[in-house]
Amino acid sequence: MDISLRFEDSVGIITWNDGENRINPDSMARMHEIFDELDTVTGPLALVWTGTGKFFSNGLDLERFAAEPHILGPTTKELDRLFGRIISFPAYTVAAVNGHAFAGGAMLTCTTDYRVMREDRGFWCLNEAELGLPLTETMAAVVLARLPKATALEAMNTARRYSALEAVAAGIIEATASESEVLTRAIEVAAHVATKDRKVIAIHKKMVFGELAEKLKISSER
Numbered sequence: 650m651d652i653s654l655r656f657e658d659s660v661g662i663i664t665w666n667d668g669e670n671r672i673n674p675d676s677m678a679r680m681h682e683i684f685d686e687l688d689t690v691t692g693p694l695a696l697v698w699t700g701t702g703k704f705f706s707n708g709l710d711l712e713r714f715a716a717e718p719h720i721l722g723p724t725t726k727e728l729d730r731l732f733g734r735i736i737s738f739p740a741y742t743v744a745a746v747n748g749h750a751f752a753g754g755a756m757l758t759c760t761t762d763y764r765v766m767r768e769d770r771g772f773w774c775l776n777e778a779e780l781g782l783p784l785t786e787t788m789a790a791v792v793l794a795r796l797p798k799a800t801a802l803e804a805m806n807t808a809r810r811y812s813a814l815e816a817v818a819a820g821i822i823e824a825t826a827s828e829s830e831v832l833t834r835a836i837e838v839a840a841h842v843a844t845k846d847r848k849v850i851a852i853h854k855k856m857v858f859g860e861l862a863e864k865l866k867i868s869s870e871r
Contacts, residue, residue, distance in 0.1 A: 652679045654686065659693035659843035660836050666701040671710035672753045674720055677727035684734050694847065695839035696738065698761065699745035699832055703771070706754025711780075726869045728753060729787050733865030735760035736791070736858050739851035741842035745835035746813075746822065752776055755804075756788055758822070759795040765835045766817075768825035772810035779808045787868045794861050796821060 651666040663683060667676065687696070700706060714721045735742060735757075744758045746766040750773045758764050758773070766773065775792065777784055784792070784805065792801050800819045803809060813825040826834040855862075 650675045650679050652676065652683065654683045657836060658840065659695065660839045661687060661690070661694060661696045662832075662836065663696065663698045664701065665699070665706065668702075669704045669707035670700050670754065671707055671713070672724065672728055673710035673713050674724050674727070676710075677724060677731060680731050681727065681734075684731075684738070687738070693843045695741040695743065695843035696761075697743045697745055697832070697835045697839050698757075699835065700747050703748040704754070705744070705746045705748050705750040705771070706757055707749060708752030708754045708776075725785065726871070729785075729865045730869035732756070732760050732787070732791050733862045733869065736794070736865070737851075737854050737862040739847050739854070741839060741845070741850060743835045743839045745832045746771065746773070747828070747831055750774070752780075753788075756791050759791050763824075763835075763838055764822035765824045765826055765831055765838065766813040766822045767828050767831045768813040769828060772812060773816045773821055774808060774810045775804045776808040776810075778806055785868075787865055790861055790864060794858060 653664050653666070655662050742761040744761040744764045746758055746764055748767060748771040750758050752775060755773050755775050789805070792805065796804065797820045800821060811819060811821060813822065816822045817825060824834065
């Protein structure tokens with residue numbers, strides 16, 4: 650499982666480099682290890698999350714869950730916990746969406762404060778209506794907390810594949826960049842906010858997302 654954390658000055662950069670970057674017990678365990686480490690960082694900090702190649706994340710590891718159905722429930726609990734940790738993390742967070750963000754991968758982008766998407770290739774898509782797998786209540790809550798309601802309804806019920814420009818117009822992401830610039834742009838955005846008061850950011854996030862973070866925490870403990 651190749652998920653790494655490095656720092657450029659006050660910006661922590663999480664890079665998911667595991668092919669389609671599927672959500673499974675291994676990737677969730679590694680993500681929580683990284684956030685355990687980040688929880689110990691004091692002082693200026695902002696985060697960037699990115700993938701490599703064609704994929705930001707292609708969502709749940711459905712092939713593995715088909716072979717090992719008993720691990721699906723625990724994995725979705727850990728995903729809820731990860732959603733909650735990111736959405737309430739006491740620092741500014743930026744997704745550098747380098748490629749396809751499907752299903753759970755698209756939901757992960759909704760937990761960050763800002764999103765930059767590669768403009769020339771890749772789609773953002775909630776394809777559960779194609780797969781016959783409805784979102785859980787907590788997944789829907791994450792999407793509805795970040796997207797305009799009309800966009801969320803369209804995305805959830807039509808499985809539309811949004812290009813970067815379409816995603817900007819729909820209010821899913823904030824900016825686009827070329828393949829070579831998407832990570833650079835995300836780091837620039839993060840660096841600009843890294844020096845802001847993290848205690849204030851944490852308070853503001855709690856005001857906006859506190860109820861959702863608590864719901865995600867409770868869901869992950871059940």
